[in-house]
Amino acid sequence: MTTQQEMGTGGEDQTEARMTIVRPTLLTLVLGAGFVRSTSAQDFTQETQAQRDARMAWWREARFGMFIHWGAYAVPAGTYRGERVDGIGEWIMSRAHIPIPDYEEYVHRFNPAQFDADEWVRIAKDAGMKYMIITSKHHDGFAIFDSKVSGYDIVDATPYRRDALGALAEAAHRAGMRFGVYYSIMDWHHPDAQAPNYPDYNSRTWSNPNFGRYVETYMKPQLKELLTQYPNIDVLWLDGEWIADWTDERGRDLYNYLRAIRPSLIVNNRVGHTRQGLSGLNKEGHVGLGDFGTPEQRVPPEGLPGVDWETCMTMNDTWGFKSYDDDWKDTRTLVRTLIDVASKGGNFLLNVGPRADGRIPAPIMSRLHEMGEWLATNGEAVYGTTGSPYGMPAWGRYTARQGRLYAHVFDWPKDGRLELTGVKQQPLRAYLLADGKPLTIEQAETGGGGGFVARLPTVPPSTIASVLVLETSVRGAQ
Numbered sequence: 001m002t003t004q005q006e007m008g009t010g011g012e013d014q015t016e017a018r019m020t021i022v023r024p025t026l027l028t029l030v031l032g033a034g035f036v037r038s039t040s041a042q043d044f045t046q047e048t049q050a051q052r053d054a055r056m057a058w059w060r061e062a063r064f065g066m067f068i069h070w071g072a073y074a075v076p077a078g079t080y081r082g083e084r085v086d087g088i089g090e091w092i093m094s095r096a097h098i099p100i101p102d103y104e105e106y107v108h109r110f111n112p113a114q115f116d117a118d119e120w121v122r123i124a125k126d127a128g129m130k131y132m133i134i135t136s137k138h139h140d141g142f143a144i145f146d147s148k149v150s151g152y153d154i155v156d157a158t159p160y161r162r163d164a165l166g167a168l169a170e171a172a173h174r175a176g177m178r179f180g181v182y183y184s185i186m187d188w189h190h191p192d193a194q195a196p197n198y199p200d201y202n203s204r205t206w207s208n209p210n211f212g213r214y215v216e217t218y219m220k221p222q223l224k225e226l227l228t229q230y231p232n233i234d235v236l237w238l239d240g241e242w243i244a245d246w247t248d249e250r251g252r253d254l255y256n257y258l259r260a261i262r263p264s265l266i267v268n269n270r271v272g273h274t275r276q277g278l279s280g281l282n283k284e285g286h287v288g289l290g291d292f293g294t295p296e297q298r299v300p301p302e303g304l305p306g307v308d309w310e311t312c313m314t315m316n317d318t319w320g321f322k323s324y325d326d327d328w329k330d331t332r333t334l335v336r337t338l339i340d341v342a343s344k345g346g347n348f349l350l351n352v353g354p355r356a357d358g359r360i361p362a363p364i365m366s367r368l369h370e371m372g373e374w375l376a377t378n379g380e381a382v383y384g385t386t387g388s389p390y391g392m393p394a395w396g397r398y399t400a401r402q403g404r405l406y407a408h409v410f411d412w413p414k415d416g417r418l419e420l421t422g423v424k425q426q427p428l429r430a431y432l433l434a435d436g437k438p439l440t441i442e443q444a445e446t447g448g449g450g451g452f453v454a455r456l457p458t459v460p461p462s463t464i465a466s467v468l469v470l471e472t473s474v475r476g477a478q
């Protein structure tokens with residue numbers, strides 16, 4: 001966030017007078033006093049471990065999901081008035097100090113005629129992804145779903161006039177793909193949120209006396225619309241919680257509000273106010289409020305034992321589409337990152353930034369397809385696994401499930417001897433997931449501390465990562 005903090009202040013507030021689309025009604029003015037209203041009696045943060053385990057089960061099993069950042073920022077695609085704007089694409093409104101009326105022009109031009117919801121779901125499925133999280137409303141305030149609470153949405157404010165999020169939700173449902181939405185608490189467009197602080201939309205210290213009204217009459221109603229209009233939303237991925245007006249108290253109220261609408265919902269920890277930057281955790285290294293930690297652009301070096309977490313990451317250097325960002329990570333890096341995350345017990349949410357016309361850029365498609373090819377052979381060693389019982393071996397990573405240890409070999413041994421670091425009991429059977437042929441396991445000769453060595457063929461089946469299965473027991477623990 002530091003780069004966004006460089007913003008100058010002192011511009012005149014031109015926003016309120018020119019605001020055309022979001023208009024508080026008399027009713028909302030009456031309702032919107034600046035206090036936190038507790039709308040639900042039940043405290044959902046107090047569930048039992050068994051209830052929590054049941055609710056989190058599919059998510060822990062999934063391991064790999066698609067993040068989609070898509071909105072009006074894909075129209076300028078990183079360029080404002082002929083100048084390239086540094087930083088992540090979906091921040092262009094803040095980075096380039098774009099006045100609200102100018103930004104609204106992008107919304108009026110947002111026309112994703114080539115968007116094909118089934119195709120997006122097919123791409124995610126083909127990549128081996130088990131869930132999708134799409135930006136329903138980002139910091140810019142523009143909603144890509146049909147919102148009755150707001151005119152600043154894809155149906156009312158764009159030439160497209162159709163509910164793209166609804167189409168994607170339905171396509172995901174048809175394909176048996178889990179689905180969730182991102183929603184930004186911070187809102188640079190709403191007069192009761194950050195809009196009046198133009199040009200410093202992202203101030204961490206500025207506060208809006210009417211923020212409570214925004215929460216009660218706009219944000220919560222929009223979230224309720226999402227959860228009631230799209231019955232298959234399983235995850236709410238909040239963000240923008242660092243603003244001065246947000247508190248843990250508001251977060252707790254929101255968490256309970258959301259789960260009262262949908263008890264099975266999984267909510268990320270950005271619902272609270274205690275996240276410490278990109279670590280995605282609070283000061284004590286815990287999730288804090290919410291169900292899972294959200295490390296961003298990084299994998300926690302030692303994992304986070306006992307904590308549910310999900311690393312979100314970009315494929316290039318932006319979340320929202322930028323026409324000239326070609327800094328793509330290669331497939332090998334992406335697959336190894338997924339393995340690294342799984343070996344530490346986390347989920348990997350990999351971002352896709354589609355173009356404004358609805359097409360997914362080709363470099364993304366090819367990488368996702370290759371990831372899917374790797375997972376088609378090796379998925380058993382990722383989905384539903386737990387983290388490594390033996391830390392990080394020098395040659396790669398381990399994942400595990402009951403009775404099985406998976407050795408993901410990044411650096412294939414030249415002499416064909418793979419030291420099974422940490423393994424104390426002779427595995428019953430060993431084979432590569434790529435061909436299933438039985439391999440020999442030997443007791444290490446010297447200096448191996450009584451450990452074991454697997455004899456591998458000379459050529460690795462994959463240059464990305466070759467997975468060796470070690471059956472440690474027919475049934476029961478390692």
Ligand code: GLC
Nearest residue numbers: 088090091239240296312319
């Ligand atoms: C940061 C950025 C936001 C992005 C998010 C994804 O919070 O502000 O633009 O959506 O990371 O994790």
